[in-house]
Amino acid sequence: MGTGGGEVLLTFEHPYNQTSVTEGYLPNYHLCKKKLEPLGITVKFVEEDDVLPFSENSFDIILNRHEAFRLDEVHRVLKSGGIFITQQVGCENSRTLSKRLLKKELEVDVRNQLTYQLEQARKIGFEILNSDEFYAQLKFFDAGAIAYYASIIEWEFPGFSVDRCLEGLTELHQEIEEEGFVSSVEHRYMMVLGKS
Template structure:
């Protein structure tokens, strides 16, 4: 199909609403390689029934709710207004404490509040995490590393430069060790991400704006047409992601 005809479909993808942190709209249109660890299983390994739990950057609370932890022992933070509204509507009525946070160096909780803090793809400040954790409290974080989707970002965005290229496992592990955490588990992986149509790339790039700054169908049209040709030839466009995970115990 001619790119100029496809352009109208791509523009619709660009304007598609996004809610929570749910990419199920792209089911069947992309394929993400499975990680060699399971974030939820790692949490369950260390989370006790009566623990005070904080989920940083909970999104819409999708993963949190799947843990089925005692609601009144659970708190969440969220900074993005649409997600905060969703949390207020769905989590607060259950008894979960919801806090809006714009600066992860200043969390609205007292010292020594939580037995466990979890964090999936959210910023954190290691010193602040240590402050709010109880003695022997555990921090579990799965992070998007600084090399995530770099090749695709450079292809689509002229003069793209990652703001966090050096954000990686070893440096973060050393950061926690220097704060007197012991490392319970660590791993790093570079999984593939395959897109089976350009519209899925448009939808994805429009949401992940920090990796695709100033992306739009209009600005990137010629590049999108090149990707369309690659999909016609290969069946997909491949990007390489960057993930790492740390489980650390506070020894203060």
């Protein structure tokens, strides 16, 4: 799910005729069609991961890194004995830094955290095979690096521009001058779920 350009997928060396991928970002989808389909890999476009374009009980394993998903849809397309492996960016990612920079609370989906997802997985009938959650510290040593970071992760810093956020950037710059760095939280979680 969320294959990007397919570079990581190809390192798995899984039989191409037994591999299917989804991608929802149009430029990456076209890249996958051009690069992966000639190898025999099935490529499907998904606008939303609410509905996966595959029949029930299609897959032994589904891999997902940082792509949206709906657990009931994943459960539907997995075969009995199948496994879903996902690593996600959690709802606390960059939240404090975003608030300091934008001067307003970042709207997040609080369901995007491990405890909620595991609870939902159990309700659907998944067996929890493994799970973990981690809050890493990301340090910035320069206000320019913060500005660059905020400009490329627009969903965590909506409406960011240097002009609009000059007050926040100036405050963060001052903190870097005094403390040596500004830190931000990187929130990640992973789950390995099995379907009976």
